[in-house]
Amino acid sequence: MIYTELQPLVLDILNKDERSLNERLYEVCNLLREExxxxxxxGFYFRNGNKEELILGPYVGAPTDHTVIPFGRGICGQVAVSNENFVxxxxxxxxxxIACSITVKSEIVIPLFVNGENIGQIDIDSNTIDAFGEKDEQFLEFVNTEIANRWKG
Known part of the structure; x- marks a missing residue:
């Protein structure tokens, strides 16, 4: 499925106001991994209050020991500091x-901004080397923008 076909499906999930945001984020993770x-x-990582660390949010895939990541550490921690996409x-x-699995070959992390503040990020690992390109970045920026538009935290 191509990204333009996924966009309305992401919107359908995010517009399910009867479900919690975490439930919707988990469903988005599942959709992306499946399609x-x-x-x-x-998965998603979010800033832990005023602490300079990220905590693991909804995700799908192999379990990870990395439930708390200090700012600056690993790819996710670097994005928390730089506020820029990292492919x-x-x-x-x-x-x-920070190795999550020996099978991971490439990664993309896109920050999630709410009112100009980096509150978290979407993190995607691939078992394929050099898996991510400009279309992935654009699509994941779209996903994060739509999440930000619904953020009430």
């Missing part, structure tokens, strides 16, 4: 990579 062949782990074609070439 995008190179998305092997899909990693080969995780083994990164000095500051």
């Amino acid at each position: 995008v062949a190179h998305y092997d782990w899909v 990693v074609p080969d995780v083994h070439a990164q000095d500051n990579y």
Whole structure:
């Protein structure tokens, strides 16, 4: 399924106001993992209050021990500091990579902004090297913008 076909499905999920935001985010994770062949782990990390750390939110894929990530550590921690997208074609070439699984080859992390503040991010791992491109970035920015539009936290 191509990203333009996924956009209305993401909106359908996010517009289910009778469900909690966490339930909707989990459903978005599940949709993306099921429909995008190179998305092997899909999850969200959110800033932990005023602390300079991220806590794991809804995700689908292999269990992870990385439920708390300090700012600056790993790809997710770097995005929390830089406020910029981070596409990693080969995780083994990164000095500051936190290994979640030996099968992960590439990663993409897109920050989630609410009212100009980086409150979290979507994190996707792939078991394929150099799996992510500009279309992934654009699509995931769309997903995060739509989540931000519904954020009440």
